[in-house]
Amino acid sequence: MHVNTSAPSAGRLQPPDPLRLTGPRPRLEELARLFRIFSEFLRGFRQLHFVGPCVTVFGSARFDEQSHWYKLGRSVGAELGRAGFSVMTGGGPGIMEAANRGARDVGAPSIGCNIILPFEQQSNPYCDVVLTFRHFFVRKVMLVKYSYGFVVLPGGFGTLDELFEAITLIQTKVIAGFPVVLVGRSYWDELMDFIETRLVRHGTISPEDRSLFHVTDDPAEAAKYIEEIARRRFGLKYGQKMRRRWWLFE
Numbered sequence: 527m528h529v530n531t532s533a534p535s536a537g538r539l540q541p542p543d544p545l546r547l548t549g550p551r552p553r554l555e556e557l558a559r560l561f562r563i564f565s566e567f568l569r570g571f572r573q574l575h576f577v578g579p580c581v582t583v584f585g586s587a588r589f590d591e592q593s594h595w596y597k598l599g600r601s602v603g604a605e606l607g608r609a610g611f612s613v614m615t616g617g618g619p620g621i622m623e624a625a626n627r628g629a630r631d632v633g634a635p636s637i638g639c640n641i642i643l644p645f646e647q648q649s650n651p652y653c654d655v656v657l658t659f660r661h662f663f664v665r666k667v668m669l670v671k672y673s674y675g676f677v678v679l680p681g682g683f684g685t686l687d688e689l690f691e692a693i694t695l696i697q698t699k700v701i702a703g704f705p706v707v708l709v710g711r712s713y714w715d716e717l718m719d720f721i722e723t724r725l726v727r728h729g730t731i732s733p734e735d736r737s738l739f740h741v742t743d744d745p746a747e748a749a750k751y752i753e754e755i756a757r758r759r760f761g762l763k764y765g766q767k768m769r770r771r772w773w774l775f776e
Contacts, residue, residue, distance in 0.1 A: 585621025603628025
C-alpha cells in the first residue's frame, strides 16, 4: 500500500537566500536560520521513519524518457523494488524520475527528497512520499540516513558530489561499509581510469579504496549486489507475515 504525503509548497519554502553563506549575519537572522534547519531535519526524520529500508539512486535530472540512461534508471528502480527495497531519489526529473517510476512499476515504495532551487524543480509524479527541502545538506542527510546502499547512474556535478560524499563517508568509517554501485560502464570508464592513474598512483587514496564501489551495466546485478550485502552485513531478512519487499532485523 502506498502512503501519500503532501510536501510543503514551494510558496512556503522560499528559494535559498544568496547571502546566507557570505559571512556573519545579524544574530536574530542566524537564530531564525537555525530553527529553519532544525525544522527541516525534524520533518524529514518524522516522514521517513517508517518508509522501510531504502536504496538511494543518484543521477542526472537532464535525461528524458527516450534516453538510454532513463530507461536504464527505470530498470534499476524496478530491480531494487523486486529485491525488497524502497527506492529513494532526489525527487526530480530525469534519472530520479526513472528510478521512482521503476519502483512504482513493481509496486515498491517510491520516495523523493526534492530541493527548492532558484529555478523551480517540480517533484516527479512517481513518488508516493515527497519531501521538499530548502537546504542541500539536510536533503543529503536524508538520502544517506535511510539507505542501505547507493546506486549511481550518469550525472553531472550534483551526482558526482553525492557519489564522492557517500564514498568519503564509507572510506572514513563515518558510516558502515554500505554498498555503492555505479551503473553504466561506458559513462564511468574515464573516471575509473582517473582514480587508478591519478589517485591510486599518487597515493592520495589507498589501493583497497577501489573496492568501495562496484561497477556494472546490469540493473539486476546491481540490486543483487546490494541485497546480498544488506542481508549479510546489516542482518536484514524478509518478514514472514509481510510482502517480500519489507525487511526485518534479525
